Amino acid sequence: MLGKGFLKKRVNNGxxxxxxxxxxxxxxxxxxxxxxxxxxxxxxxxxxxTIQFPRFIGLxxxxxxxxQDDTFMKYVLPNTIEFAVIVGPGGYAxxxxxxxxxxxxxxxxxxxxxxxxxxxxxxxxxxMAVVWKTLFSGDQTGYMNSFLMGLGIIQEPVQWLQxxxxxxxxxxxxxxxxxxxxxxxxxxxxxxxxxxxxYEAAALDGVKSRWQEIFYITIPSMxxxxxxxxxxxxxxxxxxxxxxxxxxGSNPTPQYAGxxxxxxxxxxxxxxxxxxxxxxxSVVLLLMVLFFTRLSNRLFASKD
Amino acid sequence: MSKHWFRRYTGVSxxxxxxxxxxxxxxxxxxxxxxxxxxxxxxxxxxFSNAFKPLDELFAYPPRFFVVNPTAKNxxxxxxxxxTSGIPVSRYLFNSIVIxxxxxxxxxxxxxxxxxxxxxxxxxxKQTLFAINTVALMFVPIAVNIPRFLVIEKLNLLDxxxxxxxxxxxxPVGVFLLKQFMDVIPNELxxxxxxxxxxxxxxxxxxxxxxxxxxxxxxxxxxxQAVWNSADSSTLYVTTESLRTFAFYLSTxxxxxxxxxxxxxxGIAAAAALIMxxxxxxxxxxxxxQVMSTMSHSGLK
Numbered sequence: 029m030l031g032k033g034f035l036k037k038r039v040n041n042g043x044x045x046x047x048x049x050x051x052x053x054x055x056x057x058x059x060x061x062x063x064x065x066x067x068x069x070x071x072x073x074x075x076x077x078t079i080q081f082p083r084f085i086g087l088x089x090x091x092x093x094x095x096q097d098d099t100f101m102k103y104v105l106p107n108t109i110e111f112a113v114i115v116g117p118g119g120y121a122x123x124x125x126x127x128x129x130x131x132x133x134x135x136x137x138x139x140x141x142x143x144x145x146x147x148x149x150x151x152x153x154x155x156m157a158v159v160w161k162t163l164f165s166g167d168q169t170g171y172m173n174s175f176l177m178g179l180g181i182i183q184e185p186v187q188w189l190q191x192x193x194x195x196x197x198x199x200x201x202x203x204x205x206x207x208x209x210x211x212x213x214x215x216x217x218x219x220x221x222x223x224x225x226x227y228e229a230a231a232l233d234g235v236k237s238r239w240q241e242i243f244y245i246t247i248p249s250m251x252x253x254x255x256x257x258x259x260x261x262x263x264x265x266x267x268x269x270x271x272x273x274x275x276x277g278s279n280p281t282p283q284y285a286g287x288x289x290x291x292x293x294x295x296x297x298x299x300x301x302x303x304x305x306x307x308x309x310s311v312v313l314l315l316m317v318l319f320f321t322r323l324s325n326r327l328f329a330s331k332d
Numbered sequence: 333m334s335k336h337w338f339r340r341y342t343g344v345s346x347x348x349x350x351x352x353x354x355x356x357x358x359x360x361x362x363x364x365x366x367x368x369x370x371x372x373x374x375x376x377x378x379x380f381s382n383a384f385k386p387l388d389e390l391f392a393y394p395p396r397f398f399v400v401n402p403t404a405k406n407x408x409x410x411x412x413x414x415x416t417s418g419i420p421v422s423r424y425l426f427n428s429i430v431i432x433x434x435x436x437x438x439x440x441x442x443x444x445x446x447x448x449x450x451x452x453x454x455x456x457x458k459q460t461l462f463a464i465n466t467v468a469l470m471f472v473p474i475a476v477n478i479p480r481f482l483v484i485e486k487l488n489l490l491d492x493x494x495x496x497x498x499x500x501x502x503x504p505v506g507v508f509l510l511k512q513f514m515d516v517i518p519n520e521l522x523x524x525x526x527x528x529x530x531x532x533x534x535x536x537x538x539x540x541x542x543x544x545x546x547x548x549x550x551x552x553x554x555x556x557q558a559v560w561n562s563a564d565s566s567t568l569y570v571t572t573e574s575l576r577t578f579a580f581y582l583s584t585x586x587x588x589x590x591x592x593x594x595x596x597x598x599g600i601a602a603a604a605a606l607i608m609x610x611x612x613x614x615x616x617x618x619x620x621x622q623v624m625s626t627m628s629h630s631g632l633k
Contacts, residue, residue: 045532046453050461053446056502059483061468067479126368129361131349137362143620144369147376150557150612157583158605159375162382162598174394205372210505210554210627217627220350227348252631259469259632266472290474297478310475321470 065314071307078301089308103284104292107196111288112265114200119207120261126208127216128242142216149209157274160202164188189275192285199275199286203268211257218253219246251328258324266290266317289313376609383606390598406603413600419573421581428578431496432559439555440548442501447510448536452522462511466632468504477568484569495569496577500559506551512629513547514540549622556615561608582608
């Protein structure tokens with residue numbers, strides 16, 4: 029009897045203190061993540077110009093988005109898809125491949141190369157904007173222009189960052205350059221963590237080439253890290269959307285060439301004050317992220 | 333034993349994953365990595381080189397990548413300069429340092445307490461809450477900037493010191509990584525401490541925290557980078573110039589560098605970019621081995 033009462037008290041205590049330990053994070057999580065997401069969903073069904081109280085208009089924002097927003101359909105959506113497909117899976121595959129290569133080296137060179145490859149991802153866009161703007165500067169003192177003119181490939185300076193033609197490729201290169209982030213480190217650690225006996229067993233079982241090894245041993249043994257890397261790649265890709273505006277210095281970007289969904293949200297939300305409509309675009313963006321994460325979950329979820 | 337036998341037998345001790353030393357088969361990997369690493373490093377080398385260039389080299393034609401006559405003038409110019417609103421640069425830097433330190437400390441505390449509850453406590457909503465946190469890993473803050481702004485406005489946080497700190501503390505990745513790490517700590521250890529009469533707080537403080545040090549180092553880096561590099565909170569939520577951060581100041585420099593103030597701005601911007609970048613690099617180099625050991629626990633299951 030005593031035992032039972034004692035046990036019950038302990039469990040209760042445990043619950044109480046569990047919530048106490050959780051409380052601060054939970055509070056911040058609700059305020060800065062849950063409420064904004066719910067508010068975005070609610071606002072997306074309203075007309076809201078920040079002056080008057082939001083007016084409920086049902087699905088009209090979504091209908092406008094799908095049927096009347098020419099900019100969205102003609103530029104923003106195709107741009108976002110192009111950008112996301114190349115930077116997302118492309119950056120992810122690159123990160124895995126480089127992690128795998130690094131794992132084949134002894135500790136010291138591996139650490140050095142990992143540091144070099146990781147370092148671009150730790151500078152936010154701000155410090156780097158200085159560099160990219162100088163390298164791709166539009167006049168003949170720009171490094172890119174001077175270099176290509178020196179080689180005789182171009183005859184006169186190109187306005188790289190203002191050109192609808194080049195802005196997107198530059199955005200992609202810049203983003204790929206900084207895509208070896210914590211997902212990359214996780215995959216590297218995952219590869220190094222695999223029990224070497226697995227490879228030995230596989231070799232005895234007849235796995236011959238390194239490619240076979242990658243697909244039959246390495247990837248299946250580090251699915252959790254692969255999934256973590258994938259989630260980080262997806263988030264990073266959509267988060268990187270501001271890069272076009274940073275590079276070109278204007279929103280909208282020149283002829284909407286680098287306009288991504290994130291810039292579209294800012295354009296409507298902070299420049300035109302059509303908050304309800306911007307919220308609808310936000311919801312679409314969140315759904316896209318969710319969809320792609322689900323997809324990678326399907327690919328890499330461990331079965332146990 | 334069998335491992336040694338196998339390695340000796342096949343002679344592969346320096347081939348394959350995680351070798352101990354050099355082997356000819358590694359040459360092809362160096363052949364790929366060296367040019368790539370050089371390419372990846374270019375912009376960063378450029379930051380260093382540019383920051384020490386005198387004005388005539390910054391605008392030299394044809395432009396030169398490496399500095400020839402290094403000078404510290406850009407740095408002295410930077411610190412001698414007032415922003416357009418009369419705030420010295422040191423004030424922005426001071427704000428950034430204080431905000432970064434406060435946020436890193438608070439973030440470690442907030443994330444680790446939550447992770448402790450989610451990993452070692454038994455309560456009804458545990459699985460659900462962890463699942464919600466895992467979904468939130470894919471949260472893209474930039475998507476809900478507007479409602480976030482409205483929430484911050486309603487809470488009267490606009491134009492305060494706290495607006496730099498509080499939103500960053502809701503960091504699902506931090507809780508996630510710490511929880512994965514804590515899951516590995518044997519429960520027997522905690523039970524033994526409970527029998528010895530240790531309070532919950534003592535267990536958290538004396539047993540859990542020391543054992544997850546690598547994960548804490550990682551959270552510290554992630555938080556630091558998120559806060560130090562971001563100009564968003566200053567741009568969106570703060571209007572008082574003396575409350576804004578160094579990242580924001582740098583972003584104003586690059587904005588004017590394309591417009592009116594091209595000549596004077598460039599050298600200062602180059603110096604500021606280096607100051608912006610260096611702390612990231614130093615913090616990461618110091619803590620990198622800890623980060624790697626955290627990442628082997630980083631899987632989603």
